[in-house]
Amino acid sequence: MVLSEQLPALIVISPLICAFLSPLLYRRHARASAYLVLLSLLLSLVMAAALLIKVQRSGPLFYQMGSWPPPWGIEYVADPLRVYMLLVVVAVSLWIFLYAIQDLGHELREEVIGWYYTLYSLLVASMAAMTLTNDLFNLFVLMEICAITSCAIITIKEDRECLEAGFKYLILSAMGTGCFLLGVAMLYMVTGYLNFDFLQEELSTAVLNYPLNVFTAAALFIVAFGTKAALFPLHVWLPDAHASAPSPSSAMLSGLVIKIYAFTLFIIFYRVFPRSLLDSLPLSEIVLWLAAFGVMFGSIYAMLQTDLKKMLAYSSIGQIAFIFMGIGLDQRLALVGGLYHIAVHAITKAMLFMAAGTVIYATGVRKISDLAGIGRVMPLVMVAFTIGSASMIGIPGTGGLISKWYLALGALESGRSLFVLVILLSSLLNAIYYMPIVINSFMSQEDFGHEAREVPKVLQSALVIGMIFVALTGIFSRPLIQLIEAQITLLF
């Protein structure tokens, strides 16, 4: 047994074990419990990086759980694309946790923080496993773990708004998983497999013999992942849930949880459905149009908000739609843009939520109109907010530009210039609602009217890390883009 071959399982197991240990430890040493979570996430990150180097060197790694061979056993696959997503998940959640250690103290009751660590680790473990799994039923179980834990990190705050938003989220995501499981049943009925590779092979003939089953399954999958990832008409749960949650949860939910479902839909489209199905059904077309509406409506709703966190939540609906647009255009460059946008938006939106959270931590202000002049009181926080806004709009030097650039190139190359217009228009709308906040906070004539306490070092350093990340995705995008591009080329 070589340790490096067990990496896919170990990456998932490390936060899982931590999930059980941290609340036990929390009773005795609260501080040590937080360090334990940090350590386990760091361990996962190091292992994920090692895994990336390994798969880059020697090709995809197939890992059989408990040595049970597929199609019956559960299989994990580590190819560069999945490991890229895994790295994004683990790295961003490690960074958000750094922020959470300090911020949670003022948002949660002291005795539930240990349980928050459990939920957080479970969430990370389930998302990490979702990027790697190659089995539909395993995916279902992981989706449910992810759904419960992501609801729970909202409702753990136990105030009026959170409870109601959490319940709405739970019901809609239960509907999503119900649809997903029905779709899985439909595919199992005609193929007898749950493993992605076996399914893809079998489906190319099954789609001719039992078209109805496969079509229904495809439609159900779009509904399921659309609900979970807040694709336009199914987004109703998102604004309340993301805005009312504690700030680290908001950053986690908006940054990673919705993206993981978009990524899974991508995997299902290209690794489960055979090419002939995508060509014969307008699946991509449906996703594309929903995404285009999502981009526009998300931005328009965001303009109307008066609450800072709610505005960021609505902005997420617009931004997640860019990723779906990449999937919908079904074109090499657009997919590169869409998948790169996963990393860019995960980092940027997490940072914006952290900046908003820091403002709330220090001053208690949530309303956008009250932010006038705050840039002179808390310069670092608002500089971070400015850089995040720049990336949302797509100003050169930030990651937002790169992903939108590739999306637009892809749209042009497939002859859909209308969507280039949608991308441009949405950037303009983003500028309309992000820029006034930035301008107002630095250049307003009035002074900031509320008391501000000092921002702790941990929160400041988390924001600085975020700014560095955003700049890196903008300036040194080449290696990541090359990695994604090489993998996407294999699909076409």
Next chain:
Amino acid sequence: MELLSGLIDNYYYFVAIILFVIGMHTMLTHSNMIKKVIAMNIMDTSVFLLFVAIGYVHGGRPPIIAGNEEALYVNPLPGALILTGIVVAVSVTAYALSLIVKIHRTYGTVDCDEICKIRGDE
């Protein structure tokens, strides 16, 4: 006629789909939270029924090997999967119910519309 006899032969699929639609409809339209949770369970159970029905082989025996290798067996895999599915559904239900208890404590009602009204008045 062929379609009809096909439907009658596979009536359990039909039942499963009807249950699924009932569950989903109730879950999305009823304002009572307890009913929503019940509907969620109906929906999950309908999919479990469908899954188990897929694995059924007409005239098949329970999949226990008893020396006689030639016998026709029922497919054991869906049963095993659904066992996991039931556990998942139970945990989601438990969480949803505990959430309702908390909501009842804060708002004094378990009706979504009334909660909306309370929130609107604030």
